[in-house]
Amino acid sequence: MSKTSNINRVDGFAKVTGSATYSAEYKTDGVVYACLVGSTIAKGRIKSIDTKKAEWAPGVLVVISHLNVDKPSGYAKAKDPHNFGQPLQVFKDDTVLYYDQPIAMVIADTFERMQYAASLIKAEYIKEEHITDLQKAKDKEKKVETDKGDDYHRGVQDNYKNAAVVLEEEYTIPTEVHNPMELANIIAKWDGNKPTVYTKSQGVEGTRRSIGGVFGIPPEDVSVNSEYLGGAFGMGLHTWPYEIAALIGSKKLNRPVKLVLHREQMFTNVGFRPYTIQKMGLGATKDGKLTGLTHEAVAMTSSYEDFMEGTVNMSRFIYNCDNVSTRYRIVKLDTCTPIWMRGPGEATGSFALESAMDELAHKLDMDPIEFRKLNYAEKDLEQNKPWSSKYLLECYEGGMERIGWKNRKNKPGSVKEGEWLVGYGMGTGTFGCYRSPTSVKAKFLADGNLVLQCSVNDMGPGTATMMTAIGAEITGLPSENVVIEMGKSGLPKGPTQGGSATTSSVGSAVHDACNLLVSKILGLAVETSTFKGMAITDLAFANGVVTSKKDNLKSVSLASLLSANKLENFEVENVSKATEEAKKYSIYSFSVHFVKVLVNPNLGKIRLAHVVSCADIGTVINQKTSAGQMYGGAVGGIGMGLMEALEIDHRFGRPINNNFADYHVPVNADIEKQEVFFVNKKDPISNPMGTKGLGETALVGMAPAIANAVFNATGKRVRDLPITLDKILEPRVANA
Amino acid sequence: MKNFQIIRALSSKSAVISIAKEKEAMFIAGGTNLVDLMKKNVVAPDKLVDITALDLKKIEFLTGKTSIGALAKNSQVAEDKAIIEKHPLLAMALTAGASQQIRHMATVGGNMLQRTRCSYFYNTDMPCNKRVPKSGCGAIGGSNRMHAIFGASDSCIAVHPSDMCVALAALDATVQVEGPKGKREIKFTDFHRLPGNTPEKDNTLQNKELITSVEIPNNNFTKNVHYLKVRDRSSYAFALVSVAAALDIQNNTINDVRLAMGGVAHKPWRLTEVEEFLKGKTVSETIFRQAADLAMKGARGYGDNDFKLTLGPNAIVEALTIASSK
Amino acid sequence: MAAKKSTKDKLIEDESNASRRDFLKKSGLFTALALAPPSLVMASENKWDEKIAGYLETVPLSIEVNGVKQNLNVEPRTTLLDLLREQLHLTGTKKGCDHGQCGACTVHVNGTRILSCLTLASMQQNAQVTTIEGLSKGKKLHPMQEAFIKNDGFQCGYCTPGQIMSGIACIKEGHANSREEIREYMSGNICRCGAYHNIVDAITEVKEGGMSS
Structure with a gap:
C-alpha cells in the first residue's frame, strides 16, 4: 500500500467547518430571491393565471409566466435536446405536462416576501385526462427508437421455457427519488450576453452546452461553477427548467437571482428512478445449469422525452448462458422525465435478476452462491470478449466468510435467534467501466505546490482526494502540497461526474499529466551541470527535488531549475483517452452484497443485523473514501430495498409523500452493522491505475440481497419493492 | 408564509386575554408543528402569542399525582429521573417520538395539539375536510396507509400522530386548561375527539383555552410497562401502530392494566373494555391474544391500511408480552 | 429554553412591543398590509411606502x-x-428540507x-x-470536526454541519454510551450519502477521548 492510499478527504476541513460553499451560498451583491409556482393539475392547459396579488405584494420585483416571458432564442429550435438539457421549455406556453410543472416564477427582494407572494398566485386550468399509473398503462408500451432500444437475442429466443426447471416471475420497483440533502439550487447572473451560474450540476461542460443552446450563445460564453455539490446521485445529470427559469429571471431584472427548490419540488421537478415492471424467465437443467434467460422491462418515461436505462443489460453477460433474450419498453406518462439514479437501470435490473436467481436456486434446492458459481461466466458472451479482470469469486468468498454464510440453511425459516427469524441473502452487482476523454493541467509552482486543474466536479465520492492521491504518488510530493482546482468552467475540460467513470477518466488524466510533468522536469534537469552526462533514467524526482539515483548527494531543487530556465512554473496540459487495447476487453466492476436479516413476522419488522459489501473495483486508490462510497451505496440500496417509494394518488396525478417525513430514506438507526471488503487487484487493461469504478456498483445488488434474505428468514418472497412490513406481516398464531 | 404580529405573553392570564379577542390569533411555544403548518399555508394566523416565557415548565410530584407543566419540553420530561421511575411508560413514549432536536423544542402542550400527518391535510391543493370543511376527504378512496381503523367517519379518517398522548391516555391523565372564563380540567381521554362531521376540530378546547399542565394520578405501573411503536423505519418516523401497555402483575395475575393504541384513530385509542377483560386473569399468550382480538372489535380498513387489522392485534400481544416479562 | 433575563427587562421588552403595536394600529399600515390588497398596490407603487411597510413589519x-x-x-x-x-x-448551517424532517439545520x-x-x-x-x-478557533478544530475528517464521516458534506452539531450534543446529553444509543440519538440527522457507519465511528471516538490521528 502506498502512503496515499488512506489519506483524509482533502476538502474535509472546508466541509466540517461550514466553509465549503455550495451553489446558492455564494455571497452575491444585489441578489434577489426567486421561486417556482407549480401547476396543480397533471395534464391540460392553463386557462388563466392570476399574478396580480403577487405582483402587488411587498418586495416583489417581477412575476414571470408564459404570458410575459421573454423566451430564450433557443426555444425556437424546438427539438434540440442539447445533449444535457431537457426538452421541457419552461414558461414556453400554456401547456401543462405534469403535476407541479413550473407555471410561474416570483422574484422578490427577500426570501420571506418571495415565499409569501408565491402563495398568492392562483391559476385556472382546462383539465385533460392524465395517466400516471404504469400498472394501468403498461399496454401502451413502445420501443425506444435508438440502437440501445433494440431487443437482444443470443441463441434460442425464450429458451427458458424449454428447460427442466423453469422460473417465470414479475418484479416491480416503484418510483424512487434521488433526494440529495442539498436542494437543487442556483444563483444566475448575466454580464451583457454572458451568463454565470452557480448551480447543482454534475457536469460543468454539459451545463454550459445546455444553457448555451437555450439562450443561443456559444458554450464558451457560459460560466458554470459547481465546486461543491451536496450530493446529487444522478439528479444533476440534466439541466432542469428551474435553472433556465433563474436565468430568464436574472436576464429580465438584470440582477443576480437565487432560486432554491423546495424539498417538495425535488420529488416532482428534477427526475427520479422510473417505476419499472420486469418479467424474468429463467430455465435450468436439474443440476442447475442455466439454459435460458429472458429479461423484459417496461418502464415509465415522460410524455415529452424518451428516457431509457440499462435495466436489462446485466442479464446479457453476468451468467454463462447460451440463450438470452432482453427487451426494454417505455410508457409515456404525465410526469416529469426520469433521470439516472445511482446504480441506475442496473440496480433495477439486478433486483429482478438476482431475486429470480435466488428463486431458481431455491427451486433447485441449491445454495444460491453454488448456483451462481456453477453458472460463472468465464468471458463476456454478449460482446464475445475476455474480461479485462474479474474477481467476482473473491467477492463471494470474502462476503460468505464475513457474513457467516455457513450458518445459512436453504430451508426458509429454519434459523432463529431468540424470537427473531434469521435470514441470509446476497445479490450480485456490476457496472461497466467507462473512460471519457479528459483534459488535466498539472502545474508545479516555485513554492513547491503541485496544482491540478480540471472542470470535473466532486459531488461527494472524493474526486479531489483521488486526484490528490494520484498526483502525490506520481510526483512524490506530500499530499498536503497538492492543490486541486475543479468544478468550474474555464479549467481544462473534464467529464460529467456519473457512470462510475470519474476516477477512470480524471484519475488517468491526472496520472498522465503528472508523468508528463515529471518527464519534462527531468528533461530539463539532465541539461544542468549537476547531472552532466546522466540520462533521464538516472534521475529520480520526489518531494520537489531531482536527485541522482546513483549519488543522492547530487540534487537540484525545483526552484533552482525554474530560475535556471527563467520559468515561473512547470506546466503540462494533456488530454487522456481510453486506449485501443481496451476495446478488445470487456471491463466491468463487480460487487456482491450480503445481508443477515432478523425478522419479527408478527410486526413485519426487518432488522439488518449485518451488511457486508464486497467489490472488485480494480485498484483501490483511497481505501478511506472508497469504503465511504461503498457504505453509502449499500445504504442507498437499503433504502431501495426496504423503504423508498414515491406514492402517487393517480386520481389527481400527484405525489402523496413528497417530503422527507413520508418518503422514508434510511436513518442512522437502520444501519446496525456494516462492513466493506475490496479485492483490490489492479485491472491490467482499464486505465493506467487499473481502477474500474465504484459509485454505481456500490448500490447494485443490495435490494435483491435483502429480498433474498427476507425470503430465507420467512419464506415470503416479495417481488415488489420496497419490502415494507405489511408485505411480510403474518396473522399471529398463538403458540400451542 | 404570511407575515404576522408576534407578542410575548408574560402571564397565562394575559396570554388568554390577548388571544381571545382576535379571530386569527394563535399561541406558539415550541413551534415544531405550527411553523411547519404555516410554511405550508395550512394555517395562516395574523397574530402569534409567544407563551414560552410563561412559568409552565415545571415537573412536580404532588400528593397523589404528578403535574407536568404544558411548556415542559418533551426531552425534559422523557429524561427526568423521577418520571422515568414513576411513569416509565410516558418516558418511553416520548423517546419514541420525533428526533432529539425536535424533542428539545416541542412542549407537552404542543405535542397534544399537533395536527394530523395526513398528506391530504398538508397539501393545500387537495381536498380535506379537516383543513377546509366540506371540501371532501382525499384519503378515503385515496392513499391511506397511515390512516384510522377505529372511530373514523365519512368525513375524515386521519389519525392523531402523537406518541406521548397514547401513554397519557393510558395513564388516566387529566389536562388543566385556562380560558377567558377561568380554569377547568379535562379528562385526557376526552381531550381529543373523533372526527364525526366536524373533523376540523381536533380536541375539546373551547375559546382558545390555554393548556397549563397535564396531571397523572399516582399508579403502580412502574415495572411491567412497554411502549411499542411500529413504523416504516427504525427511528424518526410516525407510528403505523403503537401500543402503550401498563400492567400491575402480582403472582402472575394481572391486578390492574392500562392499554391504549396510537396511529389507529383520530385520538389516542384507549382500550378500557380490553383492560376489564384482562383484570384478574393469569398472564399467558392466549389471554393476550384474546385481549387483542377483543381490541379489534369495530375496526375497519380503508384499503392501504388494511394491514393494520393484522398489525394492530399482533402489536398488542407483543406489547403485553414484553411488558409482562420485564 | 428562554434566555435568562430580569423581569424588568421582560417588562421593558413587552412595553416596547406594546407601544409598537399601538403605533401600528394608529398608522393602520400593519393591518392594511396583512389584509387589504389595495394598500399593497399603494405600497408597491410608492417606493417610500413599501420601505416603511417593510420596516413596520419587523x-x-x-x-x-x-x-x-x-x-x-x-x-x-x-x-x-x-x-x-x-x-x-x-x-x-444547511437547509435540507425546511420542515424539520432532516436535521441539516x-x-x-x-x-x-x-x-x-x-x-x-x-x-x-x-x-x-x-x-x-x-466551533473551531481558526485552524484549530473541535475534536468532533477532527473525528469526522479522520473517520470520513461524510461524503458530499451537506448534512455534515448538522451531524457535527448533533454529535457534540449527543455526547453532552449523555446519549453516546453505545453504538446503538448513538444511532438512535443521531437518527434526526439524515445523511443521503449514507455515511452513518463512519459518523458513529467519529462520535464513538470523541466520546472515548481517543483523538490521536
Missing part, C-alpha cells in the same frame, strides 16, 4: 451568534435558519441542539446561538 432582535452580539430587525416570520443563511451569511441554542428551520428568530430574544462556524 421586530427588533438582539441575539448572540457564535459569541457575536447582533442587534437586528427581523420579520416575525423569519426563521433562525434563514436569518443565519440569508442575512448573516453564515451558510454553514441543527444548531445549538443556549447549549441545546434544535432545528433552526422550525425556530422563529423573533422568539430567540437574547439567545446564544452556536453554529458550525463557531
